[in-house]
Amino acid sequence: MTMRKIAESTVRRLSLYLRCLEGFEAQGLETVSSDVLAARGGTTSAQVRKDLSFFGSFGKRGLGYSVRELSSALRGILGLGRRYRVAVIGAGKIGSALVQYPGFRQRGFDIVAIFDADTRKVGEAWDGLRVRHVRELDQALRDQPADIVAIVTPGEVAQGMVDRCVALGVKAILNFAPVQLQVPDDVAVKHVNLALEFETLTFALNNR
Amino acid sequence: MTMRKIAESTVRRLSLYLRCLEGFEAQGLETVSSDVLAARGGTTSAQVRKDLSFFGSFGKRGLGYSVRELSSALRGILGLGRRYRVAVIGAGKIGSALVQYPGFRQRGFDIVAIFDADTRKVGEAWDGLRVRHVRELDQALRDQPADIVAIVTPGEVAQGMVDRCVALGVKAILNFAPVQLQVPDDVAVKHVNLALEFETLTFALNNR
């Protein structure tokens, strides 16, 4: 299972399609056309078909796609056939929201450790998990590797934490700190930057 | 102030540049080159110059950009010269994290109302603001219009809330619900979808 050159935008849409299919499945729908999927996913039918074509051929001409089969195929493509271990660095409000969101575990992500630099927070139990001091980070990740690390620290310390994680072999990072992280090419980083989203909205409000 | 055809990706980078410049300002730096800004912002110097060129000419050849002047220009371009009124629909964990984040107010965003459908949450005081029942939404937004609405509800009810907001004249929406919202062209929507970010990471982990 290895092809290169799949565009980021394609992968994001696959994830979106999967979410739509889960909705259709819940509604008891058996098959969908690329047209219906596109309408729900906010794109075009040609885009849907092209996106899927990078990975194979999942539909029946004249009929469409089996909802069950296509969602199963997408889960496979996205690597959702297994569980992932997630460590969270930073026990603030957003970290808290992450940890306590139950949909997370349901979707295959297990939060296995939470760290913070604030000694007052260390020892608190969060959803059954003890907040540990960041100084334990290296030892903890060596004992119990994480597949994904979520960075929920202030911007100033984010890069330092990332460097430690990368040195420990972490290959996937979700960054909530408002800084652009520098990592080697073989490490995947995604950014969630609320200030940026708000600013694209204010731009739109003033330029339309 | 009206030019069209500015790419979304350009606007996002402008916001990023502004964040970098704020860092440089805090370090007491007076001028930066497109090279330095690009390095910090995770892009290339040509990209920085091209992005800025859509809005004017802000640098001095041979010298670079005045940190102060460029950040001021970017704030103007992004529409950050005024404050924005934000209403939040959904008083769950993420709504809570939003409301309580102090950087928000500092950046020019005032949260002016919070709504929830759960009568048990209604009446709670959040950061000095009373949680109101969603049935009050229409009246509240008529009395005190919001510039931006953040949707932090379950997916199933998100579209209904958006339709009400759009009918009330809201032109900018930040959506945290994991559904693709349908809105008229003159309404700007940005999506923050954690499941999607996690799934692009699992894809990356399995395809490199």
Place this chain on the structure above:
DNA sequence: GTTTGTGAAACGATTCACAGCT
């Protein structure tokens, strides 16, 4: 010598349009 601003070239993504299967 350095760095900007910008047309032109290269690249990448989306859309078109239709042959081919059901």
Place this chain on the structure above:
DNA sequence: AGCTGTGAATCGTTTCACAAAC
């Protein structure tokens, strides 16, 4: 007849490369 899968065409974005400004 209906809908997929896909090469070809179109469209948009990024990168190149250099003249102009300091």
